[in-house]
Amino acid sequence: GESVGLHLPTLSVQEGDNSIINCAYSNSASDYFIWYKQESGKGPQFIIDIRSNMDKRQGQRVTVLLNKTVKHLSLQIAATQPGDSAVYFCAENFSGGYNKLIFGAGTRLAVHP
Amino acid sequence: SQTIHQWPATLVQPVGSPLSLECTVEGTSNPNLYWYRQAAGRGLQLLFYSVGIGQISSEVPQNLSASRPQDRQFILSSKKLLLSDSGFYLCAWNPRDMNTEAFFGQGTRLTVV
Numbered sequence: 591g592e593s594v595g596l597h598l599p600t601l602s603v604q605e606g607d608n609s610i611i612n613c614a615y616s617n618s619a620s621d622y623f624i625w626y627k628q629e630s631g632k633g634p635q636f637i638i639d640i641r642s643n644m645d646k647r648q649g650q651r652v653t654v655l656l657n658k659t660v661k662h663l664s665l666q667i668a669a670t671q672p673g674d675s676a677v678y679f680c681a682e683n684f685s686g687g688y689n690k691l692i693f694g695a696g697t698r699l700a701v702h703p
Numbered sequence: 704s705q706t707i708h709q710w711p712a713t714l715v716q717p718v719g720s721p722l723s724l725e726c727t728v729e730g731t732s733n734p735n736l737y738w739y740r741q742a743a744g745r746g747l748q749l750l751f752y753s754v755g756i757g758q759i760s761s762e763v764p765q766n767l768s769a770s771r772p773q774d775r776q777f778i779l780s781s782k783k784l785l786l787s788d789s790g791f792y793l794c795a796w797n798p799r800d801m802n803t804e805a806f807f808g809q810g811t812r813l814t815v816v
Contacts, residue, residue, distance in 0.1 A: 598744055622802045633709075633793050633807030634747070641802070679747060685802040690737065690760075691795075693747040 598677060600698040609667040609701075613680030613694045618661060620682035624691070625654055625665045628677045637665070637678075667699075675701045705730035709794045709808030716815055722767075722781040724811050726794030729775065734796040736777040737805060738769055741791040753777060754799065789815045 603609045621642040626634035640647045640654045647654050653666040663680050680694040709726045738750040749762045751769035759769050770778045795805040
């Protein structure tokens, strides 16, 4: 479910390293998942999505992995850059419902030079 | 192309005063519309979503209400603001009957004093 009452955990990485951000989703019937990036004071921006008939999808420098058995989603960012510093949210959707996105708690990514 | 407009960007209101935040979407028809709230350093909480004019679903009990007087207009309101209503309010949309990502506005930072 939504963990909106929790302070965001922080992942600190060195510039150039790979980052892995994890997310546990709540609804085993969810069939569509999205990763968003939110910079300070702005609305979330779409990064990458994956449907439940896949377990891996790659974009530019990003890869999303889906493990439906344990209801786990991860975002891998290759060669992390200072511009990647932001809060990252996963979101889940169930197409059989009203197509409403439910967000995870979020993770703050801090990239150090 | 589709765009979403949300205003005002920032708002400072006294306790007990009314609230009206407006969101409009351009370039699409029959969108799903959403209001999210984000407390400082926390995740996104879904407040309301709407699948059509006059159709509002409330996700959490609260001091706020939402209305959709036109297909591409979504309004968040309160008759009397509480201190706990402070936060970052985000409007979002996605296409009806399509399992796709939601597109967010730039948000309204509301401070109740």
